[in-house]
Amino acid sequence: MDENLTINTVGDFTNPYQQTYPDTCAIKSQQLIMNDFGIPVSEDQCVEYSIQHGWYSGDGSGTQCEDVGKLLVDSGIPCTQRCDANVYDLANELAQGHKVIVGVDSGELWDGGFMDWLKDFFLGDTPDHALIVAGIDMTDPDNPMVVVTDPGTGECAKAYPLDQFMDAWSDSNCYMVSTDVSAPAQTEQMISNGLVGGHLDQIAGVDYDTFTQFQDYSHQIDYTAQGAQLYDIFQNYPSMPDSYTIYDALAQYDMPPFDPNWSMQSPTYYVDPYSFDYSDLTDMDWLNSPMSDPQTDFLNDDGMDYNKQVTVDKMQDNLDFAHEHAQQCMDNGMYTAATMWENQAHDIETDINDVLNS
Known part of the structure; x- marks a missing residue:
């Protein structure tokens, strides 16, 4: 990590990606996403609204996981919360142009050294930060990178090795909040590129439908023990014979069989981005912050x-x-x-x- 670069960006509040207060990372992440959806709301407006609704107190405790995403929903952006997610879930949301917020242990990203290992060993998992996952870079399949927008450092396209990111993310039990629709710009791009299904046609060289089978399968196995082997299969899948299915690939690597009915056991959420009414998002009546109402201005003793x-x-x-x-x-x-x-x-x-x- 370039320490000087990181330090120089901290506290630069002219940086639009920088959170203003030490514990508003989740609020800032939501505000950035709302701005991407064309909602011209400020971080301070989001802070005041969160205080009014009991999602934030300003006492240093930040926003609880179960409250992350509630700003988005109230502003008209549908979203989904989930725990026990994995990189396949993350990639699928990104492939649909969805915005994603995750909870992480900031130290494991910003320092990522032996002291963080000791901290987890003695104190257990300690998620203390929220940020936006902007993408996954698979240019080098042997060294996949996760690209984040981090309100804590003010960096909008910081890449971390997948292993390091997963260590930090696992501290929150891989908690993830994702929008159920893509931002207007991404939706327009999908339309212009003929992506009528509302998602990329391929992910890392694997067609989307097969990718979703890998995603379902990742929840059928002991991902902690077998996730690395599954990644090897996924990475090699494009080089396998065209006639191969996921069943053939798993059999070749002596993995447990794939249950195609498993996905029916989990709820699925889908909002058609091509029919979603983005124009409703310009209505700011939901905010209605009394702190910005001149009638509430009065003097203390x-x-x-x-x-x-x-x-x-x-x-x-x-x-x-x-x-x-x-x-x-x-x-x-x-x-x-x-x-x-x-x-x-x-x-x-x-x-x-x-x-x-x-």
Whole structure:
């Protein structure tokens, strides 16, 4: 990792991908997706709306997994939450142009060293971050990369080795929130390219229908023990005889048989992107944030505008959290992450002074 590059981007709030507060990664991820869908909402508007609905408190605890995606749904974007996902599920969502948010252990991405292994060993899985998966790069099949948009670092196309990403993702039990439709730009691109099925025709050289069979099969096996072997089969499938089916491929590698009826056991969600009414998303009445209503402006006992006091109090909580997290990272030898949190703290202090002097 280029440490200097990473540090320079932290706290640069002119960066549209950068979260403003230490614990708003899930909110920022949703806001970026909403913007992709043409909804001109800001991070602060999303924060206030989340506070009103009990999805965010500003106390450093962030957004709970079960609440990630609720901003999207309320804004009119249908989405699906799931646990125990895997890379085949991830690839299928991306192949349909869907936007995907995952929960990860940030340290395993940002540092990914021995100290993170010790942390998991002694403390267990510790997911503490949400980000957007933008794509999977299979250019080199022997070294697949996962490309992410990370509101924590402000990087919009950061690539990580698949193994490293999976280690970080597994800490959240591979939790994933995906939109059920693609963003307007992707839908228009599908139409212009003749993708009438609403998805790519092939994924890594494997036709889409066969790929979905691999996806179903990945949930029929012990993925932890047999996932690597399944990937080898998937990787080699395009070079197998044209007459081969997934049944033949699995038999060749002495894997358990594929049950074609398994997928019927799981609910499937499908929204036709070509008939979805994107125009409804421009209606911002759902937001209706009372914090932005001038009638709610009043002074507290000290003569400070109440809304300003709420903002300062919340920012002070975030500042305390940033300092605490920086110290924890430093104590665990996670020096890059510690520096990032200290940079966050510095910019929060600047923002507090700007609010107080405004």
